[in-house]
Amino acid sequence: MECNDYNITRDLERKNLNLNPLQRGGVLPREAREALHDFGDGYSVCDYCSGRLDEIAKPSISGFLEDLSKFIKVDDVRTTHGARESKFIVMHSICEPGDIIVVDGNAHYTTHLAAERAGLEIIEVPNSEYPEFRVDMDVYEETLKNSIDEYGEIKLAVLTHVDGDYGNLTDAKSFGNFCNKLNVPSLLNCAYSMGRLPIDVNGWNIDFVVGSGHKSMAASGPIGVLGMKHEWAETLLKRSPRHTKKEVEMLGCTSRGAPIATLMASLPHVVNRVKNWNEEVELSRSFVANLEEIEGITQLGIKPTNHDLVRFDTPILHEISKIHPRKGFFLYEELKSRNIVGIKRGQTEWFKCSTYGMSKNQRDYIADSFKEIVEKFAK
Numbered sequence: 001m002e003c004n005d006y007n008i009t010r011d012l013e014r015k016n017l018n019l020n021p022l023q024r025g026g027v028l029p030r031e032a033r034e035a036l037h038d039f040g041d042g043y044s045v046c047d048y049c050s051g052r053l054d055e056i057a058k059p060s061i062s063g064f065l066e067d068l069s070k071f072i073k074v075d076d077v078r079t080t081h082g083a084r085e086s087k088f089i090v091m092h093s094i095c096e097p098g099d100i101i102v103v104d105g106n107a108h109y110t111t112h113l114a115a116e117r118a119g120l121e122i123i124e125v126p127n128s129e130y131p132e133f134r135v136d137m138d139v140y141e142e143t144l145k146n147s148i149d150e151y152g153e154i155k156l157a158v159l160t161h162v163d164g165d166y167g168n169l170t171d172a173k174s175f176g177n178f179c180n181k182l183n184v185p186s187l188l189n190c191a192y193s194m195g196r197l198p199i200d201v202n203g204w205n206i207d208f209v210v211g212s213g214h215k216s217m218a219a220s221g222p223i224g225v226l227g228m229k230h231e232w233a234e235t236l237l238k239r240s241p242r243h244t245k246k247e248v249e250m251l252g253c254t255s256r257g258a259p260i261a262t263l264m265a266s267l268p269h270v271v272n273r274v275k276n277w278n279e280e281v282e283l284s285r286s287f288v289a290n291l292e293e294i295e296g297i298t299q300l301g302i303k304p305t306n307h308d309l310v311r312f313d314t315p316i317l318h319e320i321s322k323i324h325p326r327k328g329f330f331l332y333e334e335l336k337s338r339n340i341v342g343i344k345r346g347q348t349e350w351f352k353c354s355t356y357g358m359s360k361n362q363r364d365y366i367a368d369s370f371k372e373i374v375e376k377f378a379k
């Protein structure tokens, strides 16, 4: 048989500035690229395994997990295949089909799918809607209390720490505290925060935390993080009666090759970059201010932004698309010709983007490019 040409090349990141929020936090530092090369073979971390992934000493996965738990200030931690798998593991371990959970109105679709896969019913905490789409902790607490009154028991409360639509940062500490007071286990989804900004799971009184290595921790995908208060370890990390070393929810072992090797190699880099989070936010705010100098471009979500992921309403770009011969494709093509990618082809009414990790000059160049494009075509 002759195989098709799969077109496995990727010049996007090397040649262009990529604004896709999904891509910015997963860029590998040099040391992780080297690990990727060394650990590219299938079960590459399993040469010296004596039965459990988290106990492997060479490479030191056990040492890495110890550092990771200190980094996010949590008692017990495991790697999974992604934030979504981590959420599912929690739901599957502590809930029964038919149970009810409460979830914030900005939750990622993978939170919903994890709940559906576990057979759970979802009660949603509404966000504040246009233009902020804020998840208010008073509204969350009230919804949780009402749900307990109505249904008796709520098995889990889930909060998206930073959502993927507006980049709104929520108040994790307040969430952890009222969940604790109401006796409802809490899960914080840190896919867009762990690896970008400081996380303090124990300080925030959170039961479960999930993170995404490929989204925010400079790792090759797929790899996720699952952290928990020690009191949950017996439930979540229960062992198989037949294969007594193996943890059932991990199906014995999770990531066992390049994804975990790159996550490990990147941890020192990630620990360091988190220290610069305030500067990142400042740079993100000034990028927003620059773009908002264009009449017809407005940031949505909480203002000023507290994150690098930002969403803009862009009626001016939509107006241009109505008169431009390339219609909605003009924006993508104009940006691409300036080596800027990551805004979806054909999209002009709004877009979300991130400049995480870019220099001030690069961010200014991007904002100037938008200004130039609007000046070129706006009537």
Ligand SMILES: Cc1ncc(COP(=O)(O)O)c(C=O)c1O
Residues within 6 Å of the ligand: 022, 081, 082, 083, 084, 085, 108, 110, 160, 162, 163, 164, 189, 191, 192, 211, 212, 213, 214, 215, 223, 224
């Ligand atoms: C808020 C949020 N949670 C979870 C995920 C999924 O992460 P993963 O790919 O690690 O499952 C995403 C991905 O976009 C996300 O934005």
